[in-house]
Amino acid sequence: MTVVFRSLHAYLNIREPPGMRVRCPGPPARWKGNAMFTAIAHVPLSDPLPLIEALAGHLREQDVTLERQGEALRVRLSMGEALFRPAADGVEVEARAPDRSGMEEMVDFIASHLLEFCVTEHPVIRWTGAAEAGTLYADFREMTVAGVERMGDWRRFMLTGTDLARFADPAAPYGRFHFPPEGMAPRWPKAGPDGLPLPVDPAWRPAVRRHAIRTVEPEAGRIELDILLHGGGGAGAEWARWARKGDRCGLSGPETEPAVPALRAAETVTLAGDAAARPVIQRLLEVLRPDARGVVLLEGEGPPLENAPQGMQLRQVPALLPALRETADSGVLWAGAEAGAAREIRLWLAEHPEVDGSVRDLWRRGVSASNANPARDFPAGAKWRPRGQRV
Template identity: 30%
Template sequence: MTMLKAEATIPTTSGQSYVAAVCARLAEADFETEAAAGRGRIQLVDGLGTGTLEAGADRLHVRLESRTEQGLSVLKFVLSSQIEEVAAAEKPEVVWTGDGCDVDVLPSLRELTVLRVADVTPQVRRITFTGKDLRRFEGDSLHVRLLFPPAGVHPPEWPKPGKNGRPLWPPEERRPVQRVYTMRRIDAAAGEMDIDFVLHAAPGVASDWAASARAGAVIGVMGPGGREMRPAAHVLLAGDETAIPAMARILERLPAQTSGQALIEVENEAEVQDLSHPAGVTLLWLFRRGREPGRNDLLADAVMAAALPDHDDVVCWLGAEEAIARRIRTYWRDEKGLDRARCMAVGYWKHGLTGDEAA
């Protein structure tokens, strides 16, 4: 398979410290990294791409390789972002040369049109979109970034590639609003993607848009992304309604012999969804019944009460309000002794922000 390649050279006398800082930051974000003596290496999951950083006396040289356009685009974005942040005092100009540097459309961007709308529960609306060339969204990645054009901007204006690999956005008054969502279903052959929206009572760009969406409406989508949960013999999944699409995708892909539990917090029985899952995984629905979302102990107590087997082939995953995710992440790592490879707790939203702005 032909490898796609790109590179950039940044004049600097601080290359060694920048290499160390970039690798440390990306390791903290769960990238696979290596760093030693002014040389660093960043590996994308599943071998999709590699970035190599080499510090010289007066420059920092970065080389990228990937099997896919997507992987190369991700590496450009990630490394230029990190270099520009750690070297902010020098205000470096990162300019990539090589493959993918002569395009005027972001490789990750697609335009989607509403095909149909259906209410799954009183609070969850499923919108089916249609679009061209959605193959990149198939696979294990769950999350996408939806772009909602401002009212009155026709046709929509989307971001374009910058020389540093980061998007160049339209002016503020014509710039689409971004929100991260989970793909509930993707069928690239049919050109379809399902996104489930929680319909908030509080105002929010995405939920307000979904509440009034009609066939023919257009939005943009970028991605996919997100660290995935590795397979294991026993799983513990947990989340509130914002995490149900991700939990549903995970449950559908688990091997038939998997055992474990899925703990799902929703308002009441009307919000229960029919989710496919292995026979050995028990679904437990937790009902708030008026308790404030993100400010109750219902989900956290259930997670901490869940028994985990003694063997090492266990993976735990949670998607919920940010403070709850922090609490459970600490519990799993400090009290249960699970390492990063065996537990992931993700803040899907933040209490105190309105509507989907919390996401």
Template identity: 35%
Template sequence: MPLLISEADVPLADPGAVAAALIEHMREHDVKFATQGARTIVEFYDGLGVLEATGDGLKLRVEAPDRTVLEILRAVVAEHVLAFAGEELADIEWRGDTEAGPLFSDFREMRLERAVMVAPRMRRLTFRGDAARFASRADLHVRMYFPPDGDERPQWPRPGPGGRTIQPPDGRRPALRYYTVRRADVAAGEVDVDFFMHEDGGPGAAFAAAAREGALVGMAGPLGRAAAPAAFTLFAGDETAIPAIARMLEEAPATARGAALIEIDDARDATPLVAPAGVEIRWLERARAPAGSRLLVEAVRAAPAPYDSDCFVWAGCEISDARAIRAYLRKERGLGHERHLVVGYWERESAVER
């Protein structure tokens, strides 16, 4: 299948400064990129983005295997370029493959069918709709859009002509959060999503607590990679990562070897997990210490993983803990990008769930 390509030229007063700011932003967020002179190539969402500073602006190019990825790349690139430009700019005028529908290609409207508690503080919601869209084994997560209370005919984000996302007006805009697809049953048209019921949870936890049968949500994706195959896999995460770790363990081959380090508040959150016999499960209780208190970081540092052989590390946790784990794996253990995936799911200061 031929690549789809969109290109654009963005006039800027100081293109070099904007390019430098974008590169630093990518570095902070662990995006894979390579810079050669004024040209930077970025790898994301199964596609490529090319950014080149010229004398009077930025040359942009995005390449993707399908229209869904191309829409995402255009939106991501446009939003970031315009945000870092620091000046009033008109919409970016893309050329090439620019066709767009009324909603993003990866977006589906889903309807809540049922809810059940699978642990004292974990509620599983089953949604009915196009489950095939979210049945990927390589990608774990979806973007979920929760409409304001009482909005029976939700309005959803849609692609704008310049690539940027057009949001519904204030008062109608759905809240966006990221969650793990726990199960996708294509034949039944069902998608399961597990919600950890925070005491002071955000819109996702509030939606799960109310769990009104027939309620509509938006779902887009999938995205967020699973652990790559390896002889030994070290999983690490807090309560927010339990659904992802549980799913990866269930889908692992019976011969898999590894360990799962899971930080929880107390024994109530030790959700029953199905795992291969060769994977050790360790529950790390905080004993009422604040979440993201570095308990998980220290556990990863102490884990006897065979870093010098075929080993992969997957972690999902609080953002500062994720940075510390990532730095340890790279600087002290010498793991390259291809041998670990460490994701910040939420931030302690703002307590924003992902």
């Protein structure tokens, strides 16, 4: 069964390496068990127990933390927890989270799973205590282009907005950028009464893509975003070609880089990437130990990297895999590249267990903005959306 909801997998159509299971993800871990926000819903169903059992089996396969309390099911995620209790005429659901953003994640998670598993019934879900329908999501920021710098095949955007402190942690270097169609007023994601996003006409719907944020200055209310103008196109590249001072985009997130704990602790580090990986590598250099030693392997041209620890050598290479074979014989490795190249690096890593490696698919050759994520296409005004997509 495919898991599709508000996460980097849903937004970017990112696929894990062969053999890896897609797990039900969440935002940066913040759930400590002391809820500040609570929402409840009664979901009318004729026979709730089979649904709860099916949901438990699915989440168990995803390594989600579960607790059975008689016929009830408690689910614990990084952003909060949910309790499903059978009732005579349906399911009683309670969601708890430490903040509004976490609560939005939880009701999204619950509603999307209930709708997927209610095969023969189409229950109406209405929440008490969740965000008011029609409001922008708590982790969403509208950003305005304050400046554009042309750097060869790159564009550097200075974007201004409010309340950007949550994006400053280099352990969570990614933002989900909402790029509106050219010449159209932005239509930003808003919550529906069931906890899922309100549908938007595809002609107006922003394209949502994950990009690493190069720099964040929360006090000044600005960030820097570097976008590579891929020859094959892409939603971010298309927006970057026409966006000018005063234009707007959206920003939500942030999203963590799972390799950060290992990189922070490592004495020996290898960072490797093609041109598209430069913004990510720039942020990852910030998490390394001051005494970290190793090499940064760079394929392709792009903005220069700054503030690398003294022991990290920067090396331009014609191709990543041959360079990795020569240099990465131990320590911690992070690599980001086009999907085909990333696959080759994973195969090499499988033969070298002495290297603690993480590899990211940053883009896919031959995939343009028009076909990058066909799962995001749903009819305008549809009552059901692919689970949890905030578009």
